Amino acid sequence: MDKPVLKADHISKSFGQGHTAVRAVDDVSLAVSPGELVLIMGPSGSGKTTLLSMLGALLHPDTGRIQLGDVDITPLNERQLPRIRAERIGFIFQAFNLLDALNVEENILFPAQLVAGGAAAARPRALELMARLRLAERRHALPRTLSGGEKQRVAIARALINQPALILADEPTGNLDSQSGQEVMMVLYDIARDEGRSIIMVTHDPRVEEVADRVLWLEDGRLQKRRASPHDWTACPVCHMRVDINRMDFAAEHRGHVYRLCSSRCRERFLDDPDAFVSGSIS
Amino acid sequence: MLHWAMKSLWAQKATLAAGSGGVAAAFALVLLLDAVFAGESKQIVAYIHNTHPDVWVMQRGVSNMHMATSFVWDWKAERIAALPEVERATPILYLNTVIQAGTRNWFAYVVGVRPGERRAGPWSIAVGKGTTGPEEIVLPEVLARVAGLSLGDTASIANKRFHIVGLSRQTFSMANSIAFVDFDDLADLLSARGTVSYILVDAKPGHDPQALAAKITRSVEQVSALPQQVFRDNDFNMAMKMGVEIILIMTVIGTALAVLIVAFTAYSMTDARRRELALIKALGVPNRAVYSAVVMQTLTLTGLSYVMVIAAGAILLPGLERLVPQLTLEVTPSALLRVAAIAVGGAALAALIPAYQVARVDPVSAFNR
Ligand SMILES: Nc1ncnc2c1ncn2[C@@H]1O[C@H](COP(=O)(O)OP(=O)(O)O)[C@@H](O)[C@H]1O
Numbered sequence: 274m275d276k277p278v279l280k281a282d283h284i285s286k287s288f289g290q291g292h293t294a295v296r297a298v299d300d301v302s303l304a305v306s307p308g309e310l311v312l313i314m315g316p317s318g319s320g321k322t323t324l325l326s327m328l329g330a331l332l333h334p335d336t337g338r339i340q341l342g343d344v345d346i347t348p349l350n351e352r353q354l355p356r357i358r359a360e361r362i363g364f365i366f367q368a369f370n371l372l373d374a375l376n377v378e379e380n381i382l383f384p385a386q387l388v389a390g391g392a393a394a395a396r397p398r399a400l401e402l403m404a405r406l407r408l409a410e411r412r413h414a415l416p417r418t419l420s421g422g423e424k425q426r427v428a429i430a431r432a433l434i435n436q437p438a439l440i441l442a443d444e445p446t447g448n449l450d451s452q453s454g455q456e457v458m459m460v461l462y463d464i465a466r467d468e469g470r471s472i473i474m475v476t477h478d479p480r481v482e483e484v485a486d487r488v489l490w491l492e493d494g495r496l497q498k499r500r501a502s503p504h505d506w507t508a509c510p511v512c513h514m515r516v517d518i519n520r521m522d523f524a525a526e527h528r529g530h531v532y533r534l535c536s537s538r539c540r541e542r543f544l545d546d547p548d549a550f551v552s553g554s555i556s
Numbered sequence: 557m558l559h560w561a562m563k564s565l566w567a568q569k570a571t572l573a574a575g576s577g578g579v580a581a582a583f584a585l586v587l588l589l590d591a592v593f594a595g596e597s598k599q600i601v602a603y604i605h606n607t608h609p610d611v612w613v614m615q616r617g618v619s620n621m622h623m624a625t626s627f628v629w630d631w632k633a634e635r636i637a638a639l640p641e642v643e644r645a646t647p648i649l650y651l652n653t654v655i656q657a658g659t660r661n662w663f664a665y666v667v668g669v670r671p672g673e674r675r676a677g678p679w680s681i682a683v684g685k686g687t688t689g690p691e692e693i694v695l696p697e698v699l700a701r702v703a704g705l706s707l708g709d710t711a712s713i714a715n716k717r718f719h720i721v722g723l724s725r726q727t728f729s730m731a732n733s734i735a736f737v738d739f740d741d742l743a744d745l746l747s748a749r750g751t752v753s754y755i756l757v758d759a760k761p762g763h764d765p766q767a768l769a770a771k772i773t774r775s776v777e778q779v780s781a782l783p784q785q786v787f788r789d790n791d792f793n794m795a796m797k798m799g800v801e802i803i804l805i806m807t808v809i810g811t812a813l814a815v816l817i818v819a820f821t822a823y824s825m826t827d828a829r830r831r832e833l834a835l836i837k838a839l840g841v842p843n844r845a846v847y848s849a850v851v852m853q854t855l856t857l858t859g860l861s862y863v864m865v866i867a868a869g870a871i872l873l874p875g876l877e878r879l880v881p882q883l884t885l886e887v888t889p890s891a892l893l894r895v896a897a898i899a900v901g902g903a904a905l906a907a908l909i910p911a912y913q914v915a916r917v918d919p920v921s922a923f924n925r
């Protein structure tokens with residue numbers, strides 16, 4: 274096996290003190306190889322974001338050790354970590370997080386100014402990424418004029434601009450309808466695979482499972498064996514796509530029963546006329 | 557980073573405009589007050605400045621004109637005139653008093669000039685004549701206009717009535733107008749026949765005023781002689797000193813106001829961008845880079861205010877002076893420099909608040925949806 278891009282040994286993180294303390298991440302160890310796509314799944318509040326924050330050098334673990342490539346980041350302080358993040362990690366967020374005042378190209382180039390070479394040297398790569406992500410036409414557009422899918426494609430280009438070995442994505446499709454979500458996911462996967470970058474992705478999207486190298490299940494802050502229960506899945510009553518039963522984002526209630534929809538679009542259609550979709554369907 | 561900071565600032569145009577407008581108002585307050593005092597001070601030395609002899613001679617122990625009293629025996633003027641270096645020596649009588657004109661009293665320098673003497677009289681006449689005979693007076697044109705008087709009307713000094721025979725320019729100020737009367741009339745008012753107040757001495761070409769003043773002080777008993785520049789500066793500095801405290805207070809208030817407005821503007825701008833700050837920190841922008849971006853923003857804000865106040869001043873001041881002729885405004889380089897210093901220092905001070913906010917933003921919050 275190649276030398277891991279990321280290696281975490283027995284990391285834990287608690288919030289709060291005394292009997293109100295929450296053990297958000299509890300003794301997690303994992304290693305990610307170059308080019309690997311690792312999914313982290315688990316119910317809401319299980320510690321996925323906290324884990325990702327620590328792996329992304331944004332949060333110090335209370336205990337344990339994290340190694341990014343050949344650098345042990347555990348002893349590094351707030352003066353040293355920003356550079357590590359800029360050079361080695363690409364972040365993709367659920368909320369897109371583009372800079373409102375900057376256009377598409379400027380947003381993509383923003384992290385480039387934080388590394389050697391600067392924005393000027395990164396411009397050819399930005400153009401290439403924009404072409405690949407079908408953003409060339411929108412190069413000078415401001416974020417507020419973009420669709421959700423376009424915004425997330427800009428965020429993907431931004432995460433890739435500095436050619437980081439590792440990309441961390443926290444529910445990247447969480448704010449997208451299922452079609453844009455699918456598209457964004459595939460393009461991220463394609464580029465990362467072509468360029469040999471590793472991805473750790475928190476997602477509820479069952480479709481990504483098909484292409485993931487590994488799926489980790491986090492529950493109560495611990496990596497656990499996933500319950501192989503048939504109840505893990507349900508079908509979206511509108512489009513009949515698979516939906517994780519733990520996923521409540523697009524849930525809707527009807528006649529005392531909770532239905533899990535795959536996307537906001539399906540949820541809207543469902544709420545328009547629930548009876549059109551529930552008759553005969555079990556959920 | 558800088559690019560982003562400036563673009564973000566620009567994207568919040570309304571806040572930027574309100575903030576820099578407020579700061580510009582604070583700056584304007586400071587500048588205007590200073591300009592009023594400098595303008596008044598300049599008017600206080602208007603007589604000295606415009607008559608411009610080489611040397612001023614006065615009673616020993618006196619060193620200026622404003623609020624001063626000086627009496628010198630009149631024969632000393634002839635003694636001085638007889639010195640080989642002296643081209644001419646022009647005596648005047650002088651009284652710092654009030655003139656009753658129209659329904660009001662006006663603070664004024666009343667200058668008594670020998671009949672037909674133009675050397676020490678008004679230097680610019682708007683209407684009428686520039687010399688005065690018995691019971692005649694030349695008043696500032698602005699004073700006459702504000703008092704509703706014109707040629708042929710009368711004004712009084714210590715209950716003695718004078719007919720207005722001329723109106724002069726550049727002689728009005730709120731604290732100190734300049735009026736010209738007949739020498740003997742003023743001597744009677746002062747009960748001071750046989751004396752003069754000041755002697756305006758013009759040197760022959762090639763003679764140094766400094767040396768001439770020293771010689772006069774040496775050779776004529778009981779007088780002081782000062783070169784024009786020294787005499788003028790004595791009065792100007794004295795006038796400015798009267799304003800110094802109030803200018804200082806105003807500067808402090810203006811500075812505090814400016815800092816508060818900048819701090820508040822920067823606070824609300826930073827607050828509105830907490831999410832973006834979390835993001836850029838997460839992406840790897842070091843804290844000190846974010847701080848400098850914040851300082852650049854506050855500096856831009858005060859810089860913009862400075863430009864605004866200068867531009868507004870250049871446009872509005874001439875109009876203001878025409879609209880309110882009583883007002884003499886003088887924007888001095890030192891006041892401009894002072895406000896520039898406030899702009900820079902205030903920006904740095906005001907940046908502390910957003911810097912504190914920046915420090916508190918947790919980059920992990922970029923993960924919030
Ligand atoms: N900054 C924090 N302060 C206190 N508690 C926190 C903080 N961040 C997360 N938690 C808690 O830690 C647990 C895990 O949260 P999180 O990592 O956000 O879960 P997930 O991303 O899986 O939904 C939750 O119980 C949450 O309330």
Ligand SMILES: [Mg+2]
Pocket residue numbers: 321322323443
């Ligand atoms: Mg989360």
